[in-house]
Amino acid sequence: MLIDWFTVAAQALNFLILVWLMKRYLYQPILHAIDARERRIADELADADKKKAEAKQERDDFEQKNAELDKQRASLLSKATEEAADERQRLIKAARKDADELSEKRATALQREQKTLHDEITSLAKQEVFAIARKTLSDLAGASLEERMSSVFAQRMRELDDETKSSLGEVLSSAPAVVRSAFDLPAEQRELIQKAINETFSADIKLSFETTPDLVSGIELSAGGQKVAWSIADYLASLEESVEELIKA
Amino acid sequence: MRLSPDQLIYWQHGFFKLNATIVFTWMVILILIVGAKLITRNLTTEHKRSRWQNLLEIVVMAIVSQIKDVGLRNPKTYLSFLGTLFLFVAMSALCTIIPGYDPPTGSLSTTAALAICVLVAVPMFGIMDQGMKGYLKTYIEPTFIMLPFNLISEVSRTLALAVRLFGNMMSGAMIIGILLTITPFIFPIVMTLLGLLTGMVQAYIFSILAAVYIAAAVRTREPKLAPSTP
Numbered sequence: 013m014l015i016d017w018f019t020v021a022a023q024a025l026n027f028l029i030l031v032w033l034m035k036r037y038l039y040q041p042i043l044h045a046i047d048a049r050e051r052r053i054a055d056e057l058a059d060a061d062k063k064k065a066e067a068k069q070e071r072d073d074f075e076q077k078n079a080e081l082d083k084q085r086a087s088l089l090s091k092a093t094e095e096a097a098d099e100r101q102r103l104i105k106a107a108r109k110d111a112d113e114l115s116e117k118r119a120t121a122l123q124r125e126q127k128t129l130h131d132e133i134t135s136l137a138k139q140e141v142f143a144i145a146r147k148t149l150s151d152l153a154g155a156s157l158e159e160r161m162s163s164v165f166a167q168r169m170r171e172l173d174d175e176t177k178s179s180l181g182e183v184l185s186s187a188p189a190v191v192r193s194a195f196d197l198p199a200e201q202r203e204l205i206q207k208a209i210n211e212t213f214s215a216d217i218k219l220s221f222e223t224t225p226d227l228v229s230g231i232e233l234s235a236g237g238q239k240v241a242w243s244i245a246d247y248l249a250s251l252e253e254s255v256e257e258l259i260k261a
Numbered sequence: 262m263r264l265s266p267d268q269l270i271y272w273q274h275g276f277f278k279l280n281a282t283i284v285f286t287w288m289v290i291l292i293l294i295v296g297a298k299l300i301t302r303n304l305t306t307e308h309k310r311s312r313w314q315n316l317l318e319i320v321v322m323a324i325v326s327q328i329k330d331v332g333l334r335n336p337k338t339y340l341s342f343l344g345t346l347f348l349f350v351a352m353s354a355l356c357t358i359i360p361g362y363d364p365p366t367g368s369l370s371t372t373a374a375l376a377i378c379v380l381v382a383v384p385m386f387g388i389m390d391q392g393m394k395g396y397l398k399t400y401i402e403p404t405f406i407m408l409p410f411n412l413i414s415e416v417s418r419t420l421a422l423a424v425r426l427f428g429n430m431m432s433g434a435m436i437i438g439i440l441l442t443i444t445p446f447i448f449p450i451v452m453t454l455l456g457l458l459t460g461m462v463q464a465y466i467f468s469i470l471a472a473v474y475i476a477a478a479v480r481t482r483e484p485k486l487a488p489s490t491p
Contacts, residue, residue, distance in 0.1 A: 023374035
């Protein structure tokens, strides 16, 4: 007989005990260990994912901040450039203004200098002309300048145009007439002038003679706000014109 | 000639006896349990683990994946029973390299005991899964005429399980015994190697068949679910 029933029962029992023991000592611990490890790996992966996400977040933040910084820097730079340009414009304007002022001042100074020079020249020329005239007249005519001047004045009086003559005649008849000269007129010359005036206006006009050194080498007749004059200033005027032209050139 | 280790009796008291089958079974149990205990004593959940732990994890996960491949939905429920079947039969075969050892699976009593365990376990898992009524109903499907055939199939496959394993293991031991008397050198070693291979294959076949039977008992509910789904 190949089958021993006691052995069968004992082996079945043995097997069931083995099943229980194996479950207790092998399968459960191993499965638990595997499950725990899988859980742990899953946790670690989740953790890694979380860290990755955090790192990504941080990187994004950093990049955003960087971009903001760049923007800020660019705006600052453009602002600085603008300000520098403005400052430049302002400085140029100020410099231009200064230069204008300076050139204006210089022009004024030049003008003043010119005027001074002009005055000096005028005065000098007058004196020179006077001296030359006096010398020439005395040399040529053997008469004094005053004498000649008086005769020229008398000549002028005679040669007055009609309009002046009539208007002056009206004034002379009503107001006293004064003859001013830069020097004391000698009696003969006073007489010459008196005679010329009387002849001119065909009346006996009473004249009073005054000496005014301010009058530049000349004689003038004034009455009631009107006057007839001859002086060296007329000649000086033409000299002045030519001198001015010379200076301008 | 001794066909079965049952016949080698060390101690007997009436009905109770202590034969080689039981003794070698204890030995195999001891090796399995002590080995498992030693290895699982220092289990770690770290990424770095001992080689032995790795080996056990591979074995256990391989069994789990095999059970899953057979079609059982929750492999960890059946792991204890099917895994132990495989490990016990495999270890019994592996121990043939120890001189003087007789595989307990070479005894028809042992294989019969294992087959009976399968015979009991199949309806037990079936009832656990779909209830007593649901399981018993599978015997009269598709018609009640099938009931005797189903019952015969239960008994015959149990018998086939027992005899297949016994035949293979016993023949292996027998061939080696015979060869030893004829050619004492080399050939017995080759045959032992072949026996080891046969033992592993038988362990695989035995446990896979048990898994298939259980899957058949558990899975019968699925066709009922099918019509309810559009």
